Amino acid sequence: MAGHSKWANIKHRKGAQDAKRAKMFTRITKEIQVAAKEGGPDPESNPRLRLAIQNARSVNMPKDNIKRAIAKASEAGGDSYQEITFEGYGPGGVAVFLECMTDNNNRTVSAVRSIFNKRGGSMGTNGSLSFLFEQKGVFQIVKNDDMDLEALELELIDAGAQEIEMEEELVIVTTAKEDFGSVQKKLDQLGVQVENAGLQRVPNTYKEADLNTAKKFLRMIDDFEDNDDVQNVYHNLDMTDELAKSLESE
Structure with a gap:
């Protein structure tokens, strides 16, 4: 499983180095619009939209930008991606x-x-x-001083985590595609702050x-x-x- 950890680490480091705020906002805005158009504007009943909003907040996208993206998805004749x-x-x-x-x-x-x-x-x-690639769930969790990492690891393994990688500031969790939802639900229940989450294509x-x-x-x-x-x-x-x-x- 070491390859998956290495891939996740590289992906995170490169993302941190190459982050361009405007471009990141553009991509997340598209994801919000597609999610809202596909499953409706209510994040409570639309898991894809809920995840997109979570990722938007993790990069400090203003609330007004998120609201505008959701509203735009409901407009007649709006952008269709x-x-x-x-x-x-x-x-x-x-x-x-x-x-x-x-x-x-x-x-x-x-x-x-x-x-x-x-x-x-x-x-x-x-x-x-x-x-050559397998879709897996990847979560980047922000560490904090109050976090019991050993207890968190046990909870996540029970929820379906395949691999848990400890970095200096992050915990990177990899799951099978079908277990993504259950791990996401567990993190919500535990009140754990997730910096970024989604289905990603991990090399075999x-x-x-x-x-x-x-x-x-x-x-x-x-x-x-x-x-x-x-x-x-x-x-x-x-x-x-x-x-x-x-x-x-x-």
């Missing part, structure tokens, strides 16, 4: 899985294909890489790459993350300690 995914390979044969939300499918397909081509990758057909296997290839690959990932239609980017680059140190020293 389609959820689409893309799969492919980058330099060195490293696998890439993209989750997008778009109001213009042709624009998004063209942009994604252009990035793959520009950065020496290749776009595959949908489903071609599904065996990792691909090694030398420093030069890894740098080329990560430039492609940056291009994808800079695109407003791209919500989430997943890949299976094996970020070894040696590679991480080499990249940090660049």
Whole structure:
């Protein structure tokens, strides 16, 4: 299970380093709008919306922004986003899985294909890489001095947690997709502050790459993350300690 922990840690560190407030708000706003349009504007009866609002609050999105996003989803003729995914390979044969939300499918397909081509990758057909990634629930929990970590761990394992990783400031919990709801409910019951939560695509296997290839690959990932239609980017680059140190020293 160590690979899942390593992946979650890398994902968190990269997210902290690359966070761009406006872009983060844009992506969360889209998620709120899609969730509200799909399941209604009441978070009490709409789990997806409740989760989106929780994630919005964790990045300090103003309440007015959240309310506007929910209201906009109810407007006639408002933005209508389609959820689409893309799969492919980058330099060195490293696998890439993209989750997008778009109001213009042709624009998004063209942009994604252009990035793959520009950065020496290749776009595959949908489903071609599904065996390389598994959807899992991932929770990032903020530690505090009053928290009984041992008791929390036992509670979460009982609720269905597969893996619990202790970091300096966070506890990262990984669950099977089908256990996401039960772990989320348990955290709500315990009153535990969650910094971020959601279903994410965790690699089943990792691909090694030398420093030069890894740098080329990560430039492609940056291009994808800079695109407003791209919500989430997943890949299976094996970020070894040696590679991480080499990249940090660049």
